[in-house]
Amino acid sequence: MKNKTDVLIMGGGIAGVSTLYHLTKLGWTDVMLTEKLDLTSGSTWHAAGNLPHFSNSFNVMKMQQHSIALYARLEEETGHPVDHHPTGAVRLAHTVERMNEFERVVAMSKLAGLDLEMISVERLVELYPYLNPEGVLGGLWDPADGHIDPTSATNAMAKGAKDAGATIVRQNPVEKIVQKEDGRWEVTTPKGVIDAGIIVNAGGFRANELAKMVGHELPMCSMEHQFLVTDSIPELEGRDEMLPMLRDPDVSYYLRQEGKGFILGPYEPDGIPWATDGVPKEFGQELLAPDLDRIEDIMMTAMTQVELVAEGGIKTVVNGPITYSPDGHPLVGPVHGIDNYFVITGFNFGIAQGGGAGHFMAQWIVDGEPELDLFELDPRRFGDYADIKYTVAKGTEVYANEYQLGYANEYAMRPAVRGQKKTPIDESHKADNAVFGAYFGWERPSWFAPAGTEPKEIHSFGRSNWFNPVAAECKNVQENVGLLDLSPFSKFEVSGEGAYDYLSNIMPNHVPTKPGQIVLAHPLSPSGGVAWEVSITMLQDGSYYMMSPAALEIVVDDWLFSRLPKDGSVSLKNTTKVGGCLLITGPNARKVLSKVTDVSLSNADFPWFTGQEIDVAGVPTRALRMSFVGELGWELHHPVEHTQKLYDALHEAGAEFGLKNFGLRAMDSMRFEKGYPVWGPDMNTEFTALESGLSWFVKMDKDFEGKDILLKQKEAGFENDMVMIEVDSGSNGVDAQNGFEPLYLDGEIVGQCSSGGFGNRIQKSLAFAFIKTKKIDKKADNAGLTVKILGKHYPAKIVSMCNYDPKNERIKADD
Numbered sequence: 114m115k116n117k118t119d120v121l122i123m124g125g126g127i128a129g130v131s132t133l134y135h136l137t138k139l140g141w142t143d144v145m146l147t148e149k150l151d152l153t154s155g156s157t158w159h160a161a162g163n164l165p166h167f168s169n170s171f172n173v174m175k176m177q178q179h180s181i182a183l184y185a186r187l188e189e190e191t192g193h194p195v196d197h198h199p200t201g202a203v204r205l206a207h208t209v210e211r212m213n214e215f216e217r218v219v220a221m222s223k224l225a226g227l228d229l230e231m232i233s234v235e236r237l238v239e240l241y242p243y244l245n246p247e248g249v250l251g252g253l254w255d256p257a258d259g260h261i262d263p264t265s266a267t268n269a270m271a272k273g274a275k276d277a278g279a280t281i282v283r284q285n286p287v288e289k290i291v292q293k294e295d296g297r298w299e300v301t302t303p304k305g306v307i308d309a310g311i312i313v314n315a316g317g318f319r320a321n322e323l324a325k326m327v328g329h330e331l332p333m334c335s336m337e338h339q340f341l342v343t344d345s346i347p348e349l350e351g352r353d354e355m356l357p358m359l360r361d362p363d364v365s366y367y368l369r370q371e372g373k374g375f376i377l378g379p380y381e382p383d384g385i386p387w388a389t390d391g392v393p394k395e396f397g398q399e400l401l402a403p404d405l406d407r408i409e410d411i412m413m414t415a416m417t418q419v420e421l422v423a424e425g426g427i428k429t430v431v432n433g434p435i436t437y438s439p440d441g442h443p444l445v446g447p448v449h450g451i452d453n454y455f456v457i458t459g460f461n462f463g464i465a466q467g468g469g470a471g472h473f474m475a476q477w478i479v480d481g482e483p484e485l486d487l488f489e490l491d492p493r494r495f496g497d498y499a500d501i502k503y504t505v506a507k508g509t510e511v512y513a514n515e516y517q518l519g520y521a522n523e524y525a526m527r528p529a530v531r532g533q534k535k536t537p538i539d540e541s542h543k544a545d546n547a548v549f550g551a552y553f554g555w556e557r558p559s560w561f562a563p564a565g566t567e568p569k570e571i572h573s574f575g576r577s578n579w580f581n582p583v584a585a586e587c588k589n590v591q592e593n594v595g596l597l598d599l600s601p602f603s604k605f606e607v608s609g610e611g612a613y614d615y616l617s618n619i620m621p622n623h624v625p626t627k628p629g630q631i632v633l634a635h636p637l638s639p640s641g642g643v644a645w646e647v648s649i650t651m652l653q654d655g656s657y658y659m660m661s662p663a664a665l666e667i668v669v670d671d672w673l674f675s676r677l678p679k680d681g682s683v684s685l686k687n688t689t690k691v692g693g694c695l696l697i698t699g700p701n702a703r704k705v706l707s708k709v710t711d712v713s714l715s716n717a718d719f720p721w722f723t724g725q726e727i728d729v730a731g732v733p734t735r736a737l738r739m740s741f742v743g744e745l746g747w748e749l750h751h752p753v754e755h756t757q758k759l760y761d762a763l764h765e766a767g768a769e770f771g772l773k774n775f776g777l778r779a780m781d782s783m784r785f786e787k788g789y790p791v792w793g794p795d796m797n798t799e800f801t802a803l804e805s806g807l808s809w810f811v812k813m814d815k816d817f818e819g820k821d822i823l824l825k826q827k828e829a830g831f832e833n834d835m836v837m838i839e840v841d842s843g844s845n846g847v848d849a850q851n852g853f854e855p856l857y858l859d860g861e862i863v864g865q866c867s868s869g870g871f872g873n874r875i876q877k878s879l880a881f882a883f884i885k886t887k888k889i890d891k892k893a894d895n896a897g898l899t900v901k902i903l904g905k906h907y908p909a910k911i912v913s914m915c916n917y918d919p920k921n922e923r924i925k926a927d928d
């Protein structure tokens with residue numbers, strides 16, 4: 114057996130083999146895969162092989178798009194037979210909200226160049242003649258959906274990889290993994306020790322066994338999933354063409370033709386986690402005991418919708434383990450704090466996603482980043498709060514909600530295992546009737562429900578019960594003063610004689626040189642995209658205090674620690690858990706704060722965008738004069754043990770000035786008006802910092818990581834440009850709030866919204882959008898520009914980026 118390789122993939126299911134194949138496509142041929150048993154012997158061999166494009170996540174849709182396009186050409190390319198049936202697929206909608214979801218996904222699919230379309234009930238019945246359409250309002254049709262035999266797809270990719278020079282070793286389980294001093298790996302298997310530059314954990318439901326050998330644990334569990342296969346049905350025997358696939362998300366099942374019978378696969382509400390204490394050692398290429406009782410209700414409903422199914426007796430029931438992460442997306446990418454190690458596992462739709470995921474995984478290994486921003490899949494989107502108990506409870510909840518409507522806030526508000534991370538004023542927020550969402554484990558008030566009403570969001574693709582309370586929160590911030598808990602921010606402290614040089618090399622902006630100075634900076638990904646955002650404050654002692662979005666804590670931690678000079682000249686601390694932050698903002702902010710501090714807060718003594726260490730109500734506070742909502746304000750950073758004291762003191766002092774809490778929804782409404790983008794939708798690695806409208810923060814007169822790429826782009830011109838649009842949704846009250854709403858001009862797509870909503874202070878619907886510079890001139894009149902939201906075109910116009918207090922007079926107010 115070969116005993117040295119650039120990359121060793123551990124696990125020969127569809128995900129591992131796809132990674133191997135795609136590495137060879139990128140020119141890395143000294144690559145190897147070792148498989149415990151035979152290829153596909155994990156979950157892959159028994160999968161139903163369904164291949165949807167449909168997803169509420171744009172990047173997951175694109176990942177599936179890559180898989181499906183690949184599978185369609187794989188046989189011709191590799192010469193290995195691939196049993197692929199692009200039968201097309203229909204989805205049924207029984208409710209208006211389901212129709213809205215379909216409209217949203219169809220519009221999004223156009224951005225990816227896909228042919229998904231909304232269809233009437235008549236068309237549904239035409240495409241699927243055996244459907245009883247009672248109660249169905251309409252549907253969605255994807256002509257390229259279908260199914261594939263997963264084993265044939267995996268083996269074809271294996272052949273393609275081997276033909277290109279890759280090595281595959283079967284019946285060779287990894288038994289021990291040790292990282293050497295030089296960062297390479299020594300991987301022990303029965304057939305010998307393999308010296309690998311990079312290792313990839315593709316162990317499927319055994320991925321945690323491999324993870325433990327490396328020294329960590331992955332947030333993933335396995336669920337039992339069953340489908341039944343019917344006997345041949347005479348009616349189908351008489352048909353030449355295969356029926357399209359049918360999914361009824363409202364009832365929660367998929368149905369497809371298998372031979373001359375059917376496969377029926379329900380997702381039941383009370384799913385069963387499997388092997389939560391570890392997979393039995395002896396478990397091989399096996400199935401689990403079927404349990405039809407659990408899926409009986411769904412089966413019966415399906416049989417009333419397609420009566421033909423009942424004509425075939427049950428031939429077999431396939432019950433197998435299927436992996437789930439806590440949010441239902443796979444775990445694809447690097448692992449916190451471990452170099453030269455990647456994972457690609459945790460798939461519940463691994464056949465539909467494996468082809469694409471392997472492609473992006475290979476890019477991550479070879480190019481240092483995938484072409485899409487895959488934070489949604491990055492294992493580092495979970496922190497240490499995602500322990501096994503959490504993972505099993507969330508995985509079970511995801512399974513039950515497999516076909517849940519894709520509302521923006523819905524996942525964050527699900528009930529299972531809440532309260533993993535709370536700030537000290539959680540009870541105060543509860544007492545104020547907060548409606549919480551869990552983001553990166555943190556309980557954060559999304560909005561505050563009026564007293565006497567249930568603090569619960571009614572989910573919707575439009576405006577619902579949160580809309581008026583959020584408007585009231587914005588009004589109070591605009592007229593009086595509001596308080597927002599920003600404690601979940603990730604926070605870092607950098608000090609030492611090398612601190613300035615270290616940061617300056619990472620940051621495209623100038624790093625502060627005077628105590629109290631604050632700058633915003635956007636470190637770049639290898640292709641010049643926005644990897645993360647940070648505010649940097651220089652403290653009195655010359656050290657630096659940095660804040661980044663809460664969800665990025667681990668990514669930023671990795672980024673900063675991996676670049677730390679080895680000579681000890683820089684000291685770096687992650688202070689997220691020990692620091693709290695309360696934002697007090699609004700025209701009365703100075704009046705409130707002046708009651709609890711002796712320090713002068715005048716413009717002369719405390720200018721905008723500067724910081725000072727001050728005492729506030731007896732709490733040692735790092736006060737930073739800035740506000741993400743565009744009003745006079747200070748962020749008060751402080752030791753977390755004082756958060757409650759500070760909160761109480763501010764509320765006491767603020768009562769006479771109308772101080773009230775506000776939540777993340779109100780913050781969003783106000784940031785749209787100011788034109789402040791957020792990392793994630795509006796800034797990410799898919800668009801360069803210049804395309805994202807961040808030129809102001811990129812200083813070409815200094816050196817920084819990624820500058821050469823931006824210089825090249827400046828010369829070549831930008832493909833995309835970030836703009837603000839105003840949406841005229843008339844009395845419909847619809848906003849581009851879910852992201853990925855396409856912009857049309859003269860019937861052609863010219864851009865896409867990234868995030869949007871209603872600006873309550875200016876009473877306008879706004880959205881950030883990336884436009885295609887070759888297709889639209891942002892300075893032209895652009896009459897006829899529209900944005901498509903939930904199936905309708907609404908007039909839109911490009912407006913200035915800042916639409917509220919563009920001169921910043923309110924932020925800089927001196928009275």
Ligand SMILES: Cc1cc2nc3c(=O)[nH]c(=O)nc-3n(C[C@H](O)[C@H](O)[C@H](O)COP(=O)(O)OP(=O)(O)OC[C@H]3O[C@@H](n4cnc5c(N)ncnc54)[C@H](O)[C@@H]3O)c2cc1C
Binds near residue numbers: 461
């Ligand atoms: C009943 C059922 C129906 C499904 N239907 C669909 C569907 O219609 N569409 C869809 O997209 N998905 C479907 N899935 C999900 C799909 O099967 C999985 O998501 C996918 O197969 C996961 O692939 P994988 O490569 O990550 O894992 P696996 O296929 O489990 O591969 C992991 C491999 O790692 C190997 N391994 C483990 N430990 C070691 C070790 N120590 N050393 C070396 N090798 C090791 C294993 O032997 C295994 O071969 C279904 C799943 C089930 C259970």
